[in-house]
Amino acid sequence: MPRKAFDPPDVRPPGGPYSSAVRCGPWVLTAGQCGYRPDGSLPTELDGQVAQAFRNLLAVLEAGGATADDVQVVTVHLADAADFDRMNARYREYFSEPYPARTTVTAGLRPGVRFEITAQAYVA
Numbered sequence: 001m002p003r004k005a006f007d008p009p010d011v012r013p014p015g016g017p018y019s020s021a022v023r024c025g026p027w028v029l030t031a032g033q034c035g036y037r038p039d040g041s042l043p044t045e046l047d048g049q050v051a052q053a054f055r056n057l058l059a060v061l062e063a064g065g066a067t068a069d070d071v072q073v074v075t076v077h078l079a080d081a082a083d084f085d086r087m088n089a090r091y092r093e094y095f096s097e098p099y100p101a102r103t104t105v106t107a108g109l110r111p112g113v114r115f116e117i118t119a120q121a122y123v124a
Helices: 046-063 081-091
Strands: 004-006 021-024 027-030 071-078 101-106 115-122
Touching: 021 046, 027 046, 046 081, 046 115, 071 081, 081 101
Parallel strands: 071 101
Antiparallel strands: 004 021, 021 027, 027 115, 071 115
């Protein structure tokens, strides 16, 4: 099945040989979205990074024809497990019940990055 790539202009472009998202049939699959602003700057605080990462994620999903309501699976990466509760509180602002399936892992992220999120959306 052919795939179409999306790199919306209001989201910092990928830093490597990958697309921000691809659409393959009814699926929109995103690359990891961090809290980088379009100008490449990065908030230092977790809340700012989570908010910007979600703005990026929603823009990428929209470019592929999806919304947050279409998201079925999410993977969250945290640089520090101690940020879990704060991240979870912000997460609820962007998704509603029934929540997508989610995996949250603690991972070594790029310097300064505290949060990253990927999503898989199904557009019927």
